[in-house]
Amino acid sequence: xxxxxxxxxxxxxxxxxxxxxxxxxxxxxxxxxxxxxxxxxxxxxxxxxxxxxxxxxxxxxxxxxxxxxxxxxxxxxxxxxxxxxxxxxxxxxxxxxxxxxxxxxxxxxxxxxxxxxxxxxxxxxxxxxxxxxxxxxxxxxxxxxxxxxxxxxxxxxxxxxxxxxxxxxxxxxxxxxxxxxxxxxxxxxxxxxxxxxxxxxxxxxxxxxxxxxxxxxxxxxxxxxxxxxxxxxxxxxxxxxxxxxxxxxxxxxxxxxxxxxxxxxxxxxxxxxxxxxxxxxxxxxxxxxxxxx
Amino acid sequence: xxxxxxxxxxxxxxxxxxxxxxxxxxxxxxxxxxxxxxxxxxxxxxxxxxxxxxxxxxxxxxxxxxxxxxxxxxxxxxxxxxxxxxxxxxxxxxxxxxxxxxxxxxxxxxxxxxxxxxxxxxxxxxxxxxxxxxxxxxxxxxxxxxxxxxxxxxxxxxxxxxxxxxxxxxxxxxxxxxxxxxxxxxxxxxxxxxxxxxxxxxxxxxxxxxxxxxxxxxxxxxxxxxxxxxxxxxxxxxxxxxxxxxxxxxxxxxxxxxxxxxxxxxxxxxxxxxxxxxxxx
Numbered sequence: 001x002x003x004x005x006x007x008x009x010x011x012x013x014x015x016x017x018x019x020x021x022x023x024x025x026x027x028x029x030x031x032x033x034x035x036x037x038x039x040x041x042x043x044x045x046x047x048x049x050x051x052x053x054x055x056x057x058x059x060x061x062x063x064x065x066x067x068x069x070x071x072x073x074x075x076x077x078x079x080x081x082x083x084x085x086x087x088x089x090x091x092x093x094x095x096x097x098x099x100x101x102x103x104x105x106x107x108x109x110x111x112x113x114x115x116x117x118x119x120x121x122x123x124x125x126x127x128x129x130x131x132x133x134x135x136x137x138x139x140x141x142x143x144x145x146x147x148x149x150x151x152x153x154x155x156x157x158x159x160x161x162x163x164x165x166x167x168x169x170x171x172x173x174x175x176x177x178x179x180x181x182x183x184x185x186x187x188x189x190x191x192x193x194x195x196x197x198x199x200x201x202x203x204x205x206x207x208x209x210x211x212x213x214x215x216x217x218x219x220x221x222x223x224x225x226x227x228x229x230x231x232x233x234x235x236x237x238x239x240x241x242x243x244x245x246x247x248x249x250x251x252x253x254x255x256x257x258x259x260x261x262x263x264x265x266x267x268x269x270x271x272x273x274x275x276x277x278x279x280x281x282x283x284x285x286x287x288x289x290x291x292x293x
Numbered sequence: 294x295x296x297x298x299x300x301x302x303x304x305x306x307x308x309x310x311x312x313x314x315x316x317x318x319x320x321x322x323x324x325x326x327x328x329x330x331x332x333x334x335x336x337x338x339x340x341x342x343x344x345x346x347x348x349x350x351x352x353x354x355x356x357x358x359x360x361x362x363x364x365x366x367x368x369x370x371x372x373x374x375x376x377x378x379x380x381x382x383x384x385x386x387x388x389x390x391x392x393x394x395x396x397x398x399x400x401x402x403x404x405x406x407x408x409x410x411x412x413x414x415x416x417x418x419x420x421x422x423x424x425x426x427x428x429x430x431x432x433x434x435x436x437x438x439x440x441x442x443x444x445x446x447x448x449x450x451x452x453x454x455x456x457x458x459x460x461x462x463x464x465x466x467x468x469x470x471x472x473x474x475x476x477x478x479x480x481x482x483x484x485x486x487x488x489x490x491x492x493x494x495x496x497x498x499x500x501x502x503x504x505x506x507x508x509x510x511x512x513x514x515x516x517x518x519x520x521x522x523x524x525x526x527x528x529x530x531x532x533x534x535x536x537x538x539x540x541x542x543x544x545x546x547x548x549x550x551x552x553x554x555x556x557x558x559x560x561x562x563x564x565x566x567x568x569x570x571x572x573x574x
Contacts, residue, residue, distance in 0.1 A: 095355075096355040096356075098350050098351070098355075098356075098372060098376055098380060099376065099379040099380055099383055132355075134354070134355055134356065134357040135356060135357045135358070136357045136358075136359065137357055150356065150358075150371060150372065152370070152371075152372075152373045153373055154373055154374070154375035154376070155373070155375060155376060156372065156373070156376060157373075178370055181329070181330035181331045181334070181369070181374075182331055186331075188331070188366070188429075190425045190426075191366070191425045191426050191427075191428055191429055192366055192370070194424075194425060194426035195366060195367050195370040195426065196370055198426075199370050199371060202359075229330075229374070231373075231375075
């Protein structure tokens with residue numbers, strides 16, 4: 001398997017001179033199996049340049065897995081050029097929305113409306129297929145096995161584990177480690193903590209021994225104090241998970257939108273200094289970066 | 294007797310609103326970006342209708358959870374606070390239960406009975422040494438054990454009124470009167486709905502068998518005993534005047550009579566006042 005980051009920015013695209021090195025596009029990761037199957041994790045604005053690249057190898061079959069339907073993870077879908085060209089097969093996968101009871105077709109349907117976009121869904125020329133999937137149930141694409149797990153974020157969010165060609169990748173989508181909503185001196189604290197511990201064990205099992213662990217690391221621990229509950233993790237929480245899961249490589253992603261390249265690198269160096277001799281490599285996800293596992 | 298149409302009943306409950314106080318509080322809390330998570334959990338877990346509706350969504354096969362979710366706290370851990378908030382808001386959007394239904398069933402007294410049974414069920418579980426991680430299940434089971442009654446009051450008020458009257462006049466079991474007038478009692482109706490919604494089997498059993506003790510399930514037995522204590526202490530009223538433990542009879546698991554068990558639990562008046570403070574706040 002190989003992977004390439006096409007979008008590493010959180011929340012909103014941030015083009016400009018201060019983000020040119022790590023990139024301003026929102027979340028999109030391309031995974032290519034040894035057999036050439038194309039698996040795309042999230043469809044933020046980064047999927048637009050990925051679509052441009054794929055135009056050179058038509059017809060394409062692309063499997064797009066959506067972690068959750070916040071804008072920065074779906075906004076690029078209508079700009080993924082292969083959806084307009086006959087002969088391409090676009091398969092979109094994601095979870096059922098618990099509140100509206102709508103399947104993953106909502107990710108595209110909600111955007112392709114006259115008020116927001118000039119082309120209607122009925123006018124897409126590629127074959128577009130929607131698959132509403134369940135946590136814990138694996139999907140097979142060629143040799144690849146993709147398994148979703150429910151992770152905590154303000155909306156329903158799936159983390160995805162991909163096992164293929166003897167290697168594995170886990171991507172969290174947006175993820176804030178669960179915290180106890182009670183204070184230690186409250187009666188409910190212990191019980192709630194036991195639920196959290198059970199859930200965390202499940203999450204670590206899902207990430208166990210992966211070659212590449214790609215985690216939402218939006219904030220520093222200092223920033224997190226006022227951003228607790230916003231649905232994103234920290235550099236420290238990502239490192240802790242990578243240690244527990246015995247991952248081989250850890251990628252920090254979902255870079256905070258106001259963060260400049262320079263600031264990212266300062267934080268990165270600081271993290272390396274504070275965490276010497278980890279058994280895994282720590283890497284800042286960077287747009288255009290190809291990784292051969 | 295008019296038999297209830299199960300499909301109609303299920304469809305009816307889908308649209309059934311929750312209690313006015315919790316609807317009002319959910320709207321208030323979901324409009325405040327700084328509202329605390331525990332306050333939201335507390336409001337939801339104080340309303341049997343809202344609680345079952347949220348458990349129904351999270352336990353649907355679509356989330357393929359390895360274990361059924363039996364409390365709102367667990368639901369928050371698995372699916373996130375915002376989703377729970379939005380689910381509660383979608384229940385709130387269905388309106389509010391009319392406090393004066395055509396069955397003449399007092400919904401405030403019903404709620405007080407449900408809430409106190411819930412708290413006492415948890416207290417009993419703690420007394421029996423149940424692990425902390427399971428105590429909220431006992432609360433939820435107590436909260437929703439009589440769910441079928443509020444459904445009857447809304448769905449078939451005419452016949453439910455007849456059943457309530459017969460039970461009150463004859464000082465006899467409401468269950469048999471329900472069977473007489475509706476062909477199904479509230480425990481069976483509760484089971485039917487809980488099964489349809491794929492709730493946890495232990496919860497389903499606790500709803501269905503809350504009128505007997507049999508040492509099979511701790512959850513079931515605690516709900517049964519809590520129900521009797523709540524009735525004995527007249528914490529609210531849910532239409533059934535009969536206490537199903539005879540005076541002096543030793544209650545299995547506790548090896549005490551009902552009166553002695555109540556005494557051993559200390560002052561339970563705060564259970565009632567806490568529930569009332571929620572209902573009336």
